[in-house]
Amino acid sequence: MTEQAVRSNFMAILEDNGYRLTLPRREIIGVLEAKQEGFTAEEIVSELPGIGRATIYRTLKLLQEVGAICRLNMLNGAPRYSPSRVEHHHHTVCVRCGLVSEFRAATLERFLRALSGEIPGVIVGHRIDLYVTCPTCLQDEQSRPALHLHGHGHAHAHDDSLAELVGS
Amino acid sequence: MTEQAVRSNFMAILEDNGYRLTLPRREIIGVLEAKQEGFTAEEIVSELPGIGRATIYRTLKLLQEVGAICRLNMLNGAPRYSPSRVEHHHHTVCVRCGLVSEFRAATLERFLRALSGEIPGVIVGHRIDLYVTCPTCLQDEQSRPALHLHGHGHAHAHDDSLAELVGS
DNA sequence: GTCATGTTGATACCCTGTATCAATTTTGTC
DNA sequence: GACAAAATTGATACAGGGTATCAACATGAC
Structure with a gap:
């Protein structure tokens, strides 16, 4: 059940939202569900040469809207997708x-809710992303080629509160 | 002192980092420091027709790197800058x-630090943005034309923990 | 002044994504 | 199965945001 459920999860979501399960969409979903890490749109485009670029982008947008995948930005602003x-x-x-990994933090949510009292206006959404060096990359820091995903967008790197972690 | 300090703050930062205080840069900084709200790069470009587009983008990038301004994304991914x-x-x-408004939340920082123990790898930066409807916009919800800044990027809008705030 | 270096601006280009629109699929109905 | 209506696709062109290039220019150090 888990196998099957996971396999067709995105498809079910699409159908539940009234979209058709066309062949291109199924192919795209097939590729996405196999991905464990984040990916770029162009990556999918080149992995599915038979499917038009527009369709890939449209489908990615669709899947975002129904909550099947997330789109986030690297520190340098480069977009990256990841399955939810x-x-x-x-x-x-x-x-x-x-x-890309996911984490849940109820405390964080609770805190944000509390924060809403101190912030003028009404909160309609939030974005919390942590930029890390993953365990694997920590190990072979020089053996593997690094992607150019960092950049100097500096979303509060070299933070006071994180300095001791980063500096070590 | 405050007036003067604020006026030349960005310029001082640039100089302190070894960059030249050229005329174009001074003009750009002049415009930026006058801005209270967020702005786009193209906005600056059209406000300073005498200065080349490349120079504007280069200077914005420079100011980001030295921490004078921040670059953030709207829910739909559209970039927006704001002076720090x-x-x-x-x-x-x-x-x-x-x-764009700024807020500080020591609790949040402290919490993130605590979180670092539970997260595999080493945290090198973070990004926390709240998407709101500001008090002014709450008032004249229909009188003013809305910018197309929302989009369906849905960075966790319609959140469980926020639903009660949004739904009201 | 002169020279090395930093900056500029015009241009062309790249990346990510969207609008258009005719051609094709899919779905529901007979 | 055939058919019409509606959704979807793919080719193309385009938009937005930003960067690489490179000759011309400004600056600072000597």
Whole structure:
């Protein structure tokens, strides 16, 4: 059941939202569900040469809208997609290899809710991403070629509160 | 002192980092420091017709690198810049008018630090943005034209923990 | 002044994504 | 199965945001 359920999960979501399960969509979903780490749209485009670029982007957008995948930005602003596995979550992204992992943090949510009282206006959404160097990349820091995913967008790197972790 | 300090703050930062205070840079900084809300790069480009597009983008990048301004993304991924006023901060962005405000939350930082123990790898940076409807926009929800800054990027809008706030 | 270096601006280009629109699929119905 | 209506596709062109190139220019050090 798990196997089957996972395999067709995205397809079920699409159908439940009234979209058709066309062949191109099924192919795209097939590729996406196999991905463990983050991916770029163009990656999918080149992995499915038979499917038009527009269709790939349209489908990615669709899947975002129904919550099947997430789109996030690397530190340098480069977009990256990742399949959603758990309901509500945030992301850690490896700045070196692009691995995207999810994490849940109820405390964080609770805190944000509390924060809403101090913030003028009404909160309609939030984005919390952690940029990390993943365990694998920590190990072979020089053996593997690093992707250019870091950049100097500096989303509060070299933070006071994180300095001791980073500096070590 | 405050007036003067604020006026030349960005320039001082640039000089301190070994960059030249050229005329184009001074003009750009002049425009930026006057901005209270977020802005786009193209906005600056059209406000300074005498300065080349490349120079504007280069200077924005420079100012990012030295921490004078921040670059963040709207829910739909559209980039937006905002001058940094306090040392370490996060942002609230109005999804309707694009107003960017800063907030500090020591609790949040502390919590993230605690979280670092549970997350595999080493945290090198983070990004926390809140998407809001600002008080002004709440008031004249229909009188003013809304910018197209929202989009369906859905960075966890319609969140469980926020539903009660949004839904009201 | 002169020379090395930093900057600029015009241009062309890249990447990510979307609008258009005719051609094709899919679905529901007979 | 055939058919019409509606959804989807793919080719193309285009838009937005940003960067590489490179000759011309400004700057600072000597």
